Amino acid sequence: MSANEWRKLFPILDQEVNGKPLVYLDSAATSQKPIQVIEALDKYYKEYNSNVHRGVHTLGTRATDGYEGAREKVRRFIGAKSTQEIIFTRGTTTAINTVARSYGMANLSEGDEIVITPMEHHSNIIPWQQVAQTTGATLKYIPLQPDGTIDLVDVENTVTEHTKIVSVMQVSNVLGTINPIKEIAAIAHKNGAVMVVDGAQSAPHMKVDVQDLDCDFFAFSAHKMCGPTGIGVLYGKKALLNKMDPVEFGGEMIDFVGLQESTWKELPWKFEGGTPIIAGAIGLGAAIDFLEEVGLDNVLKHEHVLANYAMERLSELDGVTIFGPKERAGLVTFNLDDVHPHDVATVLDSEGIAVRAGHHCAQPLMKWLDVTATARASFYLYNTEDDIDAFLKGLTTAKEYFGHVF
DSSP: OOHHHHHTTOGGGSSEETTEEOEEOBTTTOOOOOHHHHHHHHHHHHHOOOOOSSOOSHHHHHHHHHHHHHHHHHHHHHTOSOGGGEEEESSHHHHHHHIIIIIIHHHOOTTOEEEEOTTOOGGGTHHHHHHHHHHOOEEEEOOOOTTSOOOHHHHHHHOOTTEEEEEEESBOTTTOOBOOHHHHHHHHHHTTOEEEEEOTTTTTTSOOOHHHHTOSEEEEESTTTTSOTTOEEEEEOHHHHHHSOOSSOSBTTEEEEOSSOEEEOOTTGGGOOBSOOHHHHHHHHHHHHHHHHHOHHHHHHHHHHHHHHHHHHHTTSTTEEEESOSSOSSEEEEEETTBOHHHHHHHHHHTTEEOEEEOTTOHHHHHHHTOSOEEEEEOOTTOOHHHHHHHHHHHHHHHHHHHHHO
């Protein structure tokens, strides 16, 4: 199937915004949903809505099968050994916080080190700041190269025998940098550290094999990969998860509750307190089915073509600064000289074009780039070169408008 055929499967894209055909270039923030996912959610609520695990009636059994079936789809999707290593969470942020609170707080102390990078999303910075402040550990940063990439020599120089956790995003939501996670994990393990990966921007766009990467934890969200909001995944190696304590208590995660003490279920349920995100998991399962049918290799190739085309077209415009390396994932972050990114985004919206403007939850990176904000166009399987042409036409309009104003 072509991008135009994929596009037809996304009902929301068949509309006008401000009298213009919608051009959605904000998939790094959240992707749109194909009809298959929408129908899977609709079917659950219409036909077998029920709580899971505890009921013996037919609806409960069907809901449990759907929920646990989605866990198996996730296991296969990321190449995990066991469904016991797949924990459903509210999203990437919750997943990383779970590792920070359960593993980090219990295993770090004064003199230990946590290593991350300046390009991280706030969700992969603040939890580690909290661990460092509570335990007395030191938070260190791998320096970036001028183009926003990581040099493995710098990783070697930053990670030491005192490092206990290395946590790095696989793909930057701002720069589009694709980080060498497998090699970074090897350096972390050589020094006795565990490797945590923020996969929010990689899992939707490329094949991920957690065993090949040899990461200890991997976090991602459904809503960026054609699935519903409010659900994500924490993968963790079974040996580590078994040693970790839950961070939420009650509901599905209990085994036995006494007046003074309680015990927990086995993996993965001990980390899934309360009523699970049942509909979300079923929707995520449908999204995985959809992406596997499309083929993640096809998605990655398509986005690579779009990113190169966008970079080429943007370079034709005077007064445009593009941030990030030449080889990148499917997004382009940029600024227009003397025009605030919010103003650029407002003009583009008037043309029916949706882009993101701001600090993109990456304020330390904005400081490194020496800007307060940027604009970002991000692509997915349903975008086409026509979308980029419309985007460039809108940018030209913004440039001409603000050129006359100033």
